[in-house]
Amino acid sequence: MNRYRLGLCALGFAGALLASTAALAGFRIAQQVVISDAGRLANGVLSYVSNTPDTTQYIGCYSLSGLGICSAKDKTGLLRSCATSDPELLAVIRSLNGDSYLIFWWDTNGRCSNIEVDNASYSPPKS
Amino acid sequence: MKQVAIVAMLIFAAATVATLLIQSSRERAARFEQARSQHEELTRRLARLEQMLAAMRADRRDATHTTVSEGLPSGSASTRERSTQDATAAAGADARKIAEHSERIQAGNAAVDHAIQAGRWGPAEIAAFGSATSGLSGEERADIMVRLSAAINADQVQLDMRPRPQ
Numbered sequence A: 001m002n003r004y005r006l007g008l009c010a011l012g013f014a015g016a017l018l019a020s021t022a023a024l025a026g027f028r029i030a031q032q033v034v035i036s037d038a039g040r041l042a043n044g045v046l047s048y049v050s051n052t053p054d055t056t057q058y059i060g061c062y063s064l065s066g067l068g069i070c071s072a073k074d075k076t077g078l079l080r081s082c083a084t085s086d087p088e089l090l091a092v093i094r095s096l097n098g099d100s101y102l103i104f105w106w107d108t109n110g111r112c113s114n115i116e117v118d119n120a121s122y123s124p125p126k127s
Numbered sequence B: 001m002k003q004v005a006i007v008a009m010l011i012f013a014a015a016t017v018a019t020l021l022i023q024s025s026r027e028r029a030a031r032f033e034q035a036r037s038q039h040e041e042l043t044r045r046l047a048r049l050e051q052m053l054a055a056m057r058a059d060r061r062d063a064t065h066t067t068v069s070e071g072l073p074s075g076s077a078s079t080r081e082r083s084t085q086d087a088t089a090a091a092g093a094d095a096r097k098i099a100e101h102s103e104r105i106q107a108g109n110a111a112v113d114h115a116i117q118a119g120r121w122g123p124a125e126i127a128a129f130g131s132a133t134s135g136l137s138g139e140e141r142a143d144i145m146v147r148l149s150a151a152i153n154a155d156q157v158q159l160d161m162r163p164r165p166q
Helices: A004-021 A048-049 A087-094 B002-064 B079-116 B123-132 B139-154
Strands: A033-035 A041-045 A058-064 A067-073 A079-086 A099-104 A112-118
Touching: A004 A112, A041 A048, A041 A058, A041 A067, A048 A058, A058 A099, A067 A087, A067 A099, A067 A112, A067 B139, A079 A099, A079 A112, A079 B139, B002 B079, B079 B123, B079 B139
Parallel strands: none
Antiparallel strands: A033 A041, A041 A099, A058 A067, A067 A079, A099 A112
């Protein structure tokens, strides 16, 4: 989990450095949807993705009666998804809000191997 | 004299044969009568058995519609019969539940198969999947959905959340 936290922070800062467009009130990260097939992960800030003008990318999860599904599509149209019934991962999914930073990993069978959510002040608010 | 003796012997032989034939006929008649009486007795017994069976069936029907009486001895035939019926009914209900459960899993897999074949997963498919798999555990649903995720990750299926034109 610590490794993932470090990865999360690194990705957050990388996103802030590479993709940030504005930092008007306090430190903000702006992470569009980034998918890595090599790492079998997808991540992005929900509010930032929602606020982008392009209508292609999205990222999010939903849970339904003990089933959780996460999916992400980057601006090139690459789509990745995973499903889980793990109670801990379902709890993480339920902690998502519209401004969350989300990162999820999947295995070769399409099952979510990990999901992390970061709810912090540096996520831009959803407009 | 010799001829008279021969005739007498023939008459005697004929009489003997006739006597034997009559006796044989009487024995057959007696055996037939005995068989007939046995048949009638068996028929009567069968009728009695059928009556007893009908009475037992009537008792069983009554027991089905009767609540358990508190004063009934614990080992009574009626209670045992009711327990057997309850067990049979429970086994039938379990079998129905298992069959329905199996049908839901099949329907969920069919929805995913359909999406993979169509290369599309959208609101209609999600609704169909949710409806087909209602009652399944999250783990069972996830076991089905990971197939879809694997297909998505292999670029075989696209998510299309736009409502389909009517």
